[in-house]
Amino acid sequence: MVSYCQKALPYEACGLLSGYQATGNTLWKMKNESHNLNRFYMSAGSIKHAFEHMEEKEEELSGIFHSHPSSPAVPSSFDIENNPYPDLAYIIVSFYKGKVDVGCFRIKSDGKVLPLELIVTEE
Numbered sequence: 443m444v445s446y447c448q449k450a451l452p453y454e455a456c457g458l459l460s461g462y463q464a465t466g467n468t469l470w471k472m473k474n475e476s477h478n479l480n481r482f483y484m485s486a487g488s489i490k491h492a493f494e495h496m497e498e499k500e501e502e503l504s505g506i507f508h509s510h511p512s513s514p515a516v517p518s519s520f521d522i523e524n525n526p527y528p529d530l531a532y533i534i535v536s537f538y539k540g541k542v543d544v545g546c547f548r549i550k551s552d553g554k555v556l557p558l559e560l561i562v563t564e565e
């Protein structure tokens with residue numbers, strides 16, 4: 443995920459994670475269709491396409507990730523206001539000041555941000 447986000451610099455990269463019971467087994471690299479340097483946008487069509495393949499693999503959507511090329515690994519106010527998935531892991535890969543940092547959160551629908559523990563296992 444980090445190397446994928448790194449390649450997209452200076453743009454934000456984004457994607458989805460799916461697996462069994464809140465694991466991120468599969469990484470879905472999604473096209474960032476925003477041309478704005480600090481925004482990301484995944485089209486409904488590409489999300490639907492990913493969902494179909496998740497179903498084939500009998501996996502469920504468990505997380506959403508995007509990168510912050512030049513800000514810390516915490517959700518921006520825009521991220522908090524525009525998160526359609528209050529029950530999923532919300533992962534941010536930051537390259538702030540040249541350092542790689544990964545933050546994992548749950549953004550509740552009331553705007554509360556709860557940190558989640560991110561457990562990284564081997565690929």
Ligand SMILES: [Zn+2]
Pocket residue numbers: 508509510517518521
């Ligand atoms: Zn963001």
